[in-house]
Amino acid sequence: xxxxxxxxxxxxxxxxxxxxxxxxxxxxxxxxxxxxxxxxxxxxxxxxxxxxxxxxxxxxxxxxxxxxxxxxxxxxx
Amino acid sequence: xxxxxxxxxxxxxxxxxxxxxxxxxxxxxxxxxxxxxxxxxxxxxxxxxxxxxxxxxxxxxxxxxxxxxxxxxxxxxxxxxxxxxxxxxxxxxxxxxxxxxxxxxxxxxxxxxxxxxxxxxxxxxxxxxxxxxxxxxxxxxxxxxxxxxxxxx
Numbered sequence: 370x371x372x373x374x375x376x377x378x379x380x381x382x383x384x385x386x387x388x389x390x391x392x393x394x395x396x397x398x399x400x401x402x403x404x405x406x407x408x409x410x411x412x413x414x415x416x417x418x419x420x421x422x423x424x425x426x427x428x429x430x431x432x433x434x435x436x437x438x439x440x441x442x443x444x445x446x
Numbered sequence: 447x448x449x450x451x452x453x454x455x456x457x458x459x460x461x462x463x464x465x466x467x468x469x470x471x472x473x474x475x476x477x478x479x480x481x482x483x484x485x486x487x488x489x490x491x492x493x494x495x496x497x498x499x500x501x502x503x504x505x506x507x508x509x510x511x512x513x514x515x516x517x518x519x520x521x522x523x524x525x526x527x528x529x530x531x532x533x534x535x536x537x538x539x540x541x542x543x544x545x546x547x548x549x550x551x552x553x554x555x556x557x558x559x560x561x562x563x564x565x566x567x568x569x570x571x572x573x574x575x576x577x578x579x580x581x582x583x584x585x586x587x588x589x590x591x592x593x594x595x596x597x598x599x
Binding site (some may be wrong): 372375376377380414415418419421427430431432433434440441442443444445446 | 473479487498500501503515517518519521524525526527528531536538550552554555570572575
């Protein structure tokens with residue numbers, strides 16, 4: 370049986386908006402929960418997390434994604 | 447400024463880099479609010495973490511992330527290592543350094559992946575934490591010194 374990935378819907382919503390956001394908010398962090406997107410974008414991951422907690426509470430997971438044109442792959446040496 | 451000094455022998459094959467004790471919990475405000483309403487939070491495990499200037503992020507095992515009930519913020523976070531590409535999960539948590547005077551970091555981005563081959567450590571402290579500290583390795587005396595401001599956040 371196939372199981373849903375956590376935050377799968379949020380990732381899909383992010384991909385649908387990636388191109389537009391990359392024009393207007395490149396490098397910023399966006400917060401998504403379900404179909405809800407915080408209107409504010411954030412410079413720092415920690416600020417995005419605080420805003421997500423304020424908006425969605427501590428019990429619900431929410432997606433935090435940094436906006437880039439394509440998905441970066443960070444090198445870990 | 448707080449100072450923590452410890453020995454490290456760079457020629458010891460069992461000791462691949464400077465390591466310190468490390469623990470993660472749900473972010474501190476979450477625990478504080480939970481305790482107000484009577485929730486209990488058991489003491490977290492205290493694994494050994496490698497100080498790794500080659501890693502942009504702090505990385506823990508997926509088992510530890512789930513044990514500590516960290517908040518998931520991204521289920522698919524690709525990284526590239528010498529062994530190839532892999533997908534991490536991204537969490538938000540609070541980080542402490544038991545046995546040292548280094549100040550707790552109330553909220554930090556933490557990646558999680560499986561650790562298979564590493565025996566000397568099971569976490570990596572990356573540059574998102576190291577940016578808070580000044581680290582010096584005295585090769586002649588084989589001592590590592592970390593200087594950390596009391597408040598960075």
